[in-house]
Amino acid sequence: MPSTTVTSAELLAVMGARQLRDDTTVFAGVGVPLLAAALAQQRHAPQLTLVIEGGIIGPRIKPGRLPISTNEMRTAYRASMLPGITDAFLLAQRGFLDYGFMGGAQIDAFGNINTSTLGADYWRPRVRLPGTGGANDIISLCREVIILTAHEKRRFVPKVDFITSPGWLDGDGSRRRAGLLFGGVSRVVTTLGILGFDGESRRMRIEATHPGVSVEQIRENTGFPLEEAATVTVTEPPTDDELAMLRAFDPDRRFLG
Amino acid sequence: MPSTTVTSAELLAVMGARQLRDDTTVFAGVGVPLLAAALAQQRHAPQLTLVIEGGIIGPRIKPGRLPISTNEMRTAYRASMLPGITDAFLLAQRGFLDYGFMGGAQIDAFGNINTSTLGADYWRPRVRLPGTGGANDIISLCREVIILTAHEKRRFVPKVDFITSPGWLDGDGSRRRAGLLFGGVSRVVTTLGILGFDGESRRMRIEATHPGVSVEQIRENTGFPLEEAATVTVTEPPTDDELAMLRAFDPDRRFLG
Amino acid sequence: MNAAEYDFIAARRRLEAKGKSAGEKLTSVDDAARRVHDGDVVAVGGCLFSRTPMALVREILRQRRRRLTLVRNLMCTEGEFMMVAGAAERVMTAWMSIGLPWGVSKIMREFVEGGKVAMEEWSHLALGLRFRAAAMGVPFLPTLTMLGSDLVGVGGMKTVQDPYTGQTLGAVPALFPQVAILHVHRADRFGNCQIDGYPHMDADIARAATTVLVTAEEIVPESVIRRHSDRTVIPGFVVDALVHAPFGSFPHECYGLYEADYDHFDEYVRAIDANGSRAVEQYLARYVYEPPSFADYLDLFGGERLARQQARARELTEA
């Protein structure tokens, strides 16, 4: 396909990849986060180490055999170490994981995420979602968490029905007061722009827009009011280079749409 | 050598081996305890598993290459598993280790053992001994501990200078009150006989004498008063069978004297 | 949360009272499965569609167990089977479905939303620490995860104060299951087990449970285990019953040996999309209740399919 048409997944992967620095480690979920991490590694962060919650360290992507789950041979392809699930998370608890890189479901103004239940009663939910998996642990234990998600009003709700994975909870010092001594959500990379959080109130705010997107468009697609950072920048569009590298990982367009 | 002359080490190994039942596990120290466990396994407990604190499970004895330490290839010879030190002890904490089998140094009337320091000041001891190694853990965590030791007055003291490895502490419920919820010292097999502990007071007492040894002799060689069990039996002398099997493990008589 | 789950003293007494033989463990899968009783908490080894002890799951279903609590860090089709068969009244997990391409489990939704099965959710690490605490023989482990989230209220996790720094941490309670069911790559007949690739949580689960049932792809001579003793992850004296079960995880995967059969998942999910849990009932009749032996079960997939999945595994691990 011509690089001029960029899918939502491609946009998220490219913008996400740019967030990662070299000489770091990233705890990445399968799908777009893993593709974004792999792109960063190939493009500008050759000494980045990928860690996957299946207990997999330093895997490679085998084009055409993209991982479907966090626990399978495709995910462990040419890995450098397979410590096991519990010990992989314990590396994060110790402080060895710089970035947590995950997709979102229902997210609120403080970056709290719900992947458990919709409705008032947890034990008799209106909708039962799959659950946290490792999301709660990644957001609790990594030095910094970046969320990649499509920007839709139904996803960006004022308050999640259930806090599966704690962002900044109620803002201010509430996360630390809850005993979460480290980390937190630093950015939410969406299909419309890049959101961050105010240093004090920890409320979500607009930090950048993607080319051709206005802050109004972002607000219209968000279920709660959004402040703006002192300066709202415009992101550089994905380059042909970035798209070519990314697409080489997923020739069947399983995840890139 | 003719089986008629039996060394102290041989007597301890044979009498110790007889304490172990089949279908169990034993946490054994190197030297006489390990030889005793190996003898039990060959003679009457084929489904006994030896565990050594170096993190070694199910090793075999290579005649002429007896282990010198708990952490070397001789000790791991043909082992079935090498879980590591911490995890081997954790198996004991979980309850997988039936017997602890160890040598003694300075031992008192409640089966407390000192292998740390002689003298009043721990930090400036009159004599600094090597230390606990795993003895404290074995005596704290195994279901039942059996001590094998030469019977000398200087070893059997009324109160140890320093409790390195807790037996019954001050007797009665003191061990449990200290938080040691499981196990305890069940027997002290010596070169003169077999000692046990009163079910209530937990004071050491005479339960059996070796052939040709009198209870008086045992008392003369013990630094504190000893009660007698309701019935004091006389042990069966080591059989030619037992001695032959035992001596086959140690042709150079490194540990059998 | 049931207090028996973290009663480390009772759990230890059960082990103390138990034989720990270095002897023969080999038996049949139905004899092994008979050690599972109605109402048991059953911990399932592997993770999602990796090293699932399918031969044992199948036999537990055939023996019509009831009121089980199923515990697994990530639950897959085995959980759906247990729900539809009426074997499980409660599941404890961090996540349940098959995987991204197959969407949210409709079976989980039907049974949990309908109140027929209680789904107790813990974070992935917290569940791993519940097994590890039990494997270590302690009633809890301190942690920095799961705090502040609504999951705390679901499982009832408490906190503990560090006696050194005074800091408050999460205290994940131990979980001592009655039974562990595991599938491994190889074992000798005495139950010394070795696993290739990612270990998942199997080693902790084996130490946490009172009764340990294992199926193995291969039964090897004792000498093979002793020659590579540093690959052994479960000692024989921990294992109660061992069953030889090649492809014992199929259609789920076994690292290095066969890849999960995604096509089979496609068919399975298509049928559920069309007929809901009725489709699973039909699936159970065909794959669980009708084939008398596991070999008969494998015949339903056919040698060609099995060989294809083996080839796909080699492509990914013989790199």
Place this chain on the structure above:
Amino acid sequence: MNAAEYDFIAARRRLEAKGKSAGEKLTSVDDAARRVHDGDVVAVGGCLFSRTPMALVREILRQRRRRLTLVRNLMCTEGEFMMVAGAAERVMTAWMSIGLPWGVSKIMREFVEGGKVAMEEWSHLALGLRFRAAAMGVPFLPTLTMLGSDLVGVGGMKTVQDPYTGQTLGAVPALFPQVAILHVHRADRFGNCQIDGYPHMDADIARAATTVLVTAEEIVPESVIRRHSDRTVIPGFVVDALVHAPFGSFPHECYGLYEADYDHFDEYVRAIDANGSRAVEQYLARYVYEPPSFADYLDLFGGERLARQQARARELTEA
């Protein structure tokens, strides 16, 4: 006990502030050892005379480090060297000497009884749990060991109440060393390390420390590590410096490669029996300060001796 030892928050901040590169780690042994500073708490890998990082110990002595706290579960000759050289002011261990045939360490007795070195004794498991707590990033771990003994007062172990059962357990404090020095069987140039045989406590020690220095018998291509990724026990991003050091543990052993040189221990102890710590001073001059490189050091033993010890290792592990 120094509060910095178990300050898990500060220890984590140190890791957060540190690069975690997947890149090149290979360097020289003297460059590696320069990362050790006077007054550091140094954790030593291996156990007793097994996989002792002798090449690094030797270099630390050559660089005349001072006021070190040496931590090792069972201490051997390396501890005696550090005491006599004046490098260590404190040792933390469960046991110190060479082994049964060589009796109680006269060097330990001289330096500890004389008050020149403080010997802080912990039980073997407690010390293992101090490393594991640190490796897990928590300030303590609950345990049932060491309670009731006089060792509690020596190290200052506190207790903790289980929030679920109310039971009081021992609380072993975490130990976060500044530096870990380890010797392993093989690593790729990025620091991904593999160990054969018994793992000792090296994996926990590597995660507990802020700076990790590793010597390896063999530096292998990355592909070797990735082909057997389930054998890797320390990930490259944890390692700060890697040194290629064949026989890097000699005269101590390395599983499967060479047996400890008991004859050398005999000579060494005979000399101490005759001349006390003077004998160790002479030993250090001959084996540590005079030979400029580790290769020169190995030449003092000679190829024949090294080959003999290799053969003895094969006899015990190629069974």
